[in-house]
Amino acid sequence: MTVRPHTSLDTELLSEIIREQGTPTYVYDARILDAGVCRWIDAVGDPSRICYAVKANYNLGVLARLTTHGIGFEASTVGEMARALAAGIPAKRIVLGGVPKPPEAVEEGIRRGLDLVVLQAAHEVEAAVRAGASLEGPPARVGLRVRPGIRAGAHPSLETGRADAKFGFGPSEIQEAWIALDGAKGVEPTTLAFHLGSGLDSLEPYEGAIEVLLRLVRDLESSGHAVRELDLGGGLGVAYDEDGADLEPAELVRIVRERLDGTDLGVRYEPGRSIAARAGTLVTRVLYRRERDGHPALVCDGGFTDFGRFSLYGAQHRIEPLEGSLEGPDTVEVLGPTCESGDKLGTERPLHGVRPGDLLAVRDVGAYGFVMASNYNARPRPAEVMVDDDGWKVVRQRESLEDLWRGETVG
Ligand SMILES: Cc1ncc(COP(=O)(O)O)c(C=O)c1O
Structure with a gap:
């Protein structure tokens, strides 16, 4: 897989990733994952006593990075266990x-x-x-x-x-x-x-x-x-x-x-969450802006099928403009593109100055983000990218249209 050089996980880097990968895309910072694990190892001492909950984020690239710290892994299903094994984690370090x-x-x-x-x-x-x-x-x-x-x-x-x-x-x-x-x-x-x-x-x-x-x-x-x-x-x-x-x-x-x-x-x-959440950002593009009875809303190309934590739990994540400016303190709703009115990424977000075409970064989505994504409305699931000191690489390709009906038959 190609690794492109970069300096830090800043606007410029995220914009470069999006130019190549499109939106919505998950971007994980491997160094923040490392910091999340090290906080636990410093506290507990023996890494084998820490069993990362695979369900929080089971991308193989994420699991492979975490296993370099010598920790254990908790899998809640045979599927999660198979993912851990596929990432090169020995059975003796896995808890079902x-x-x-x-x-x-x-x-x-x-x-x-x-x-x-x-x-x-x-x-x-x-x-x-x-x-x-x-x-x-x-x-x-x-x-x-x-x-x-x-x-x-x-x-x-x-x-x-x-x-x-x-x-x-x-x-x-x-x-x-x-x-x-x-x-x-x-x-x-x-x-x-x-x-x-x-x-x-x-x-x-x-x-x-x-x-x-x-x-x-x-x-x-x-x-x-x-x-x-x-x-x-x-x-x-x-x-x-x-x-x-x-x-x-x-x-x-x-x-x-x-x-x-x-x-x-x-x-x-x-x-799970305390190791992976901070490492993830979801980048989405604003499709259009809608004024509803004086309540502005931004409709984006990423929604609850990509990141469901607001729709499921009312979780308000930081949502920041990648480019463009924040004009004034007024807040907006951030909506997804699907045919559900409840499709939201957040409400009351201070993004008044954001315009159609701008990129938004939904922060701290490294846990219970992509793993809960769905194909509702026949939407291909987003790409996942990992950033490291050496550069960045795609750790999961965006799904293609053909992926949407893989395994199905017309009769
Ligand atoms: C048995 C078990 N262990 C660990 C976890 C991880 O929890 P958290 O991500 O909140 O740390 C979960 C989450 O559902 C769980 O069910």
């Missing part, structure tokens, strides 16, 4: 996470010799016991995801640890599931896990959830079953607005160490 899975996924994870398979429902435990029975060699490490009954997350759809959530075992169901695994051939239960939600703006929920896990560890111990580690999932939020501050991994690690003082439990973290 505690997200609802068909029995075949559990069996595949165990057969593949992953670092850990986290189970979160009775049928997954049964599948693990079945797969373990025919396993040659050392037993497969498995864990159980607990639903600690704690509210946390930037939006109700992002809360996953509530008592009524679909994820994981309730605390009262853990003993039975653990005992089933502890007595089985070919599997070794080692881990209790939770994932509270995504986009957390406070670390307090972790404290309550760790207490729930510690109680379960003690209960299991008193019935003769040893827990070796806790997996605390992901969740650290990013301040998407201009002046907020991101939650710090070092502060989370400090709290965790305080709570686990006096135990010999290992700890695993699964950050």
Whole structure:
């Protein structure tokens, strides 16, 4: 792949990328990805205890860059696991996470010799016991995801640890599931896990959830079953607005160490957003400007099919003009081109001076951006580009029209 020289991820560079690749295009800065991982490694120490949540951004170029830091990876599906393997990540550095899975996924994870398979429902435990029975060699490490009954997350759809959530075992169901695994051939239960939600703006929920896990560890111990580690999932939020501050991994690690003082439990973290979000920018072009009852709106060539976080969660990302000027404080809505009125990239954005043809940069879209893009309205998904010290390269081609009907037949 061609690598073009550049100096920094500035307007000039983004404009050059767009001249060649068109819009909308995702641009990732590999150096910001590095900084995101290093913040975690500095806090945690051992890189293998950090398992990047592949779902946040699973472009092969992104995964290949992250794996150079020696970290682990959490995949929530067989597809994510296959992507991680395709990026050159060894099976022994992959965790199959505690997200609802068909029995075949559990069996595949165990057969593949992953670092850990986290189970979160009775049928997954049964599948693990079945797969373990025919396993040659050392037993497969498995864990159980607990639903600690704690509210946390930037939006109700992002809360996953509530008592009524679909994820994981309730605390009262853990003993039975653990005992089933502890007595089985070919599997070794080692881990209790939770994932509270995504986009957390406070670390307090972790404290309550760790207490729930510690109680379960003690209960299991008193019935003769040893827990070796806790997996605390992901969740650290990013301040998407201009002046907020991101939650710090070092502060989370400090709290965790305080709570686990006096135990010999290992700890695993699964950050996604806090590693990848800041590294991404989506560049889109303004098609036209629309005045609606005194409320100006910019209609762009990128919309919710390319970047869905405003339409899904009301997430307001910084949107900046790449060229052109900001005239005055007035705000505009930034709309996408599809046939849905709810197709928006943001509202109340200070972009009054922006004109048709101008380029806009939607910031901090490196996590849960492209991975949630769709082909609705038969729109090819955007290109993805990676910028590094040496230059930039396309890490995923923009889809072609033919890609839109690949695998289909007319009869
Ligand atoms: C089990 C699990 N671990 C980790 C993550 C990553 O969360 P975040 O990107 O908020 O750090 C998720 C996100 O949904 C998850 O489901």
